[in-house]
Amino acid sequence: MRVIIPEQLWIANAIQVRDLRTVLSSGTTAIIDLAIEEKPVIFPRDIVSLRFPLLDGGGNDLALLKMVIDTLANFIQAKRPTTVACSAAMSRSPGLVAAALAQVEGKSLEETTLRVAETGPCDLSPGLLSDLVKLVPHRPAGNVKPNLVILRSLDLDRLCRFYQMLGLVWVRERHGKGPEHFSTTVEDFVLELYPARSAEPIDATTNVGFRLDDVVATVEQLRLAGIRIVREPESMPWGLQAIVQDPDSRKVILTQPV
Incomplete structure (x- = not known):
């Protein structure tokens, strides 16, 4: 499992998220599962488990993508220990985590994607990235904000x-x-x-x-x-x-x- 925010946010692949002992020992209290092609994982009843079946590419419902971003952003703001999982942990999980971080921190998607990529392998699908760009407001570098x-x-x-x-x-x-x-x-x-x-x-x-x-x-x-x-x-x-x-x-x- 890759640490994105220490003791608060992790990314996992399909094998890692099924290792319940490791997932729970990390302190995770919420799971967001994004892999449409993987069978759902059954977690203990006291774990918040949400499944958003996403394609690894374009063609996802933008409203569903926005729901994932908003949900994860709320978990991040509430500092709820959360693990985000998909098949390989290289496209959907990093992309949605980067989008949520951009929303919470008011940063550009490019900046947060590069930050997530520093934690491990990333290979974002061009189609998925294109959809995320539509949902995350473009923010210029620095604290520039038009006002007139x-x-x-x-x-x-x-x-x-x-x-x-x-x-x-x-x-x-x-x-x-x-x-x-x-x-x-x-x-x-x-x-x-x-x-x-x-x-x-x-x-x-x-x-x-x-x-x-x-x-x-x-x-x-x-x-x-x-x-x-x-x-x-x-x-x-x-x-x-x-x-x-x-x-x-x-x-x-x-x-x-x-």
């Missing part, structure tokens, strides 16, 4: 009304001798609308995106207001998504997460 976007328009009031239909609440501001503009803050992210000078071309190639609770209702509201719908709501692996166009011809991506 500024959009410019020749018709600021019209642009403001458009974004109000998405649920944003605007405040008029002016900093020193600068121009009057609109500002809204969602958590710690700031979006500002500034007036454009006539000599400034409006960059319609800029795209912005928002997460919403009800994409379908929002799109219908925008349609009634005469807003161009670039793409109707469509199911994607990450949720329901539509694309509309703001008054300055920017594409606005609306997503209702899974």
